[in-house]
Amino acid sequence: MHAPVLLDEVIKALDLHEGDFAVDGTLGGGGHAKAMLRAIGRRGRLLGIDRDVHALARARETLEELRNVILIQDSYAELPAILAREKLPKADALLLDLGLSSDQLEASGRGFSFQRDEPLDMRFDTREGETAAAFIAKATVAELTRAFREYGEERSAEKFARAIVDARRREPIRTSGMLARIVERAAGGRGRIHPATKVFMALRIAVNRELDQLRTLIPSLRRVVKPGGRVAVITFHSVEDRVVKEGFRALAKEGAATILTKHVIRPTRAEVLANPRSRSAKLRSIQIL
Template sequence: MPWGGGKCVSRPQGGDHEPESQPPHDSEGGRQTPFYHLPVLTQQVLDFLQPRSGKLFLDGTVGGGGHAEALLQHGARVVGMDQDEEALDHVKRRLACYEDRFCALRGNFRDFPKVLGEAGVSGLDGILVDIGVSSRQLDSAERGFSFQKDGPLDMRMDRGASLTAAHVVNGYELENLARVIREFGGEPHAMRIARAIVRERARQPFTSTLQLAELIERACPGRGRKHPATLTFQALRIEVNQEIAALREFLQEAPRWLKPGGRLVVISFHSTEDRETKQAFQRMSAPFLDKKEWASPRPNPDCLLRVLTRKPVEAAEAEVTLNPRARSARLRAAERLPA
């Protein structure tokens, strides 16, 4: 592959490379951290992907570049994808010193076959995705992810997308709104919150994050340490960005882009995402398919993987102490079978 040709180049916009450093997000325990957030389960990612010189990896959710840099430090080549233009700009600056081995491409990880195809990239030794919102996106009030800072009800990771949280909150019918909050947030009071939203929006539409957060707090007070709006905001983010649908599409295609022996690593932070990953791995690692109407099992044409993680890998307590975001992280890994 001509690494410097086509679209697969990484050049920061102006200025020499300087390591990015930003004040820490509250969830990081008040510690100074790299841009966006401390990458979770980094050692486990390295153990499964086994990076070294000559290997080519896709980081489909490159974000602040923490995992990508760890791979690069072991001599690998890395293609970093992200749908967030701001994140890509920062990661280009952070990893500019690896320009001969790193390139950044914009796009949702669900679209990686199209994006990589256009860039002339193929034959991957490993693929990584780390699904979830970054600390820096949470900290930016104008992005609308946080219930602690007032901003527009946006929540789009790709600012070019049309669907916003305001569209969901003000436009979805009661039953559909309750379904989103229940299914993607795991919120036990989903219907109560949905009814409160529908009543309030009849009086005036929702336009800001604090307006919605305060309404939810009134509808469901007294949640202890967790803010009552936490699960609803999570659900809205997943719906706005179509994260579950994106994960399903990605998991269907990712194994086909791996070389034999190549590895796929998925880090998720929500039970629905982890379940989708588990089921996809099971489906694509079963040698045979069986149905009641069949006389006998039949070979599975999609049997492409060997599962490496019987149960999801979780962070050790030492990592959680350093980076509280790691507490809910779940890692699953699989390996492409020989052709």
């Protein structure tokens, strides 16, 4: 079960009121959305977006009361078009809780985790784009190196890229287990953190074009959230956090938003102890002008 990260901090940052229209752009299992629904009450409305159809199904169970909830399978990057198509007004608040949920990591059947042996797919939305296996099968050493370095900040990016290209000459890399073993062998064993951690994260970011989604949405946030409304974003690694920080700064510079978090908000020690997945979480928020 996925535990929502920085829950109290998110609810505070979104400053929700009874009757508000709130958007959860990364619905996941619906943990944050449930608390958002409580804050906006029966007169409020919630739009929940997720690229993963299985996440939407889980959220349907978590949310129970669905009368004032609209759920859509899409990318949050499409929010301006979704609001127009669904004839919805601009929102009072928007949450993005980026990355993947522990449900996806544990039992997606799509190879997000190096601890499982599953088909190497890694797409959130399996209706579009190419799988991680397809990407790995044709990418050059330079392309793999760039992805591991840029999205994973992996120091051994080139070594791992070469090992992958060598291995795929012998046999196609079809599963997460095969990939994990190739990287582990190239690294010369395991340390405290599995050597394939960053490679897996980088591949997922590449396959889902995760940074592009953020870079598309942030400049158009004024088309999604009304003046005075709040946007809160939780990131889980520095590459993503940098995109959010710079995107928010650019909005503030052009007079489109006020930055509410001069310093990022981090989980308390108690939360990290209770939910280790939260340890790298960072929350940033803005108010749209």
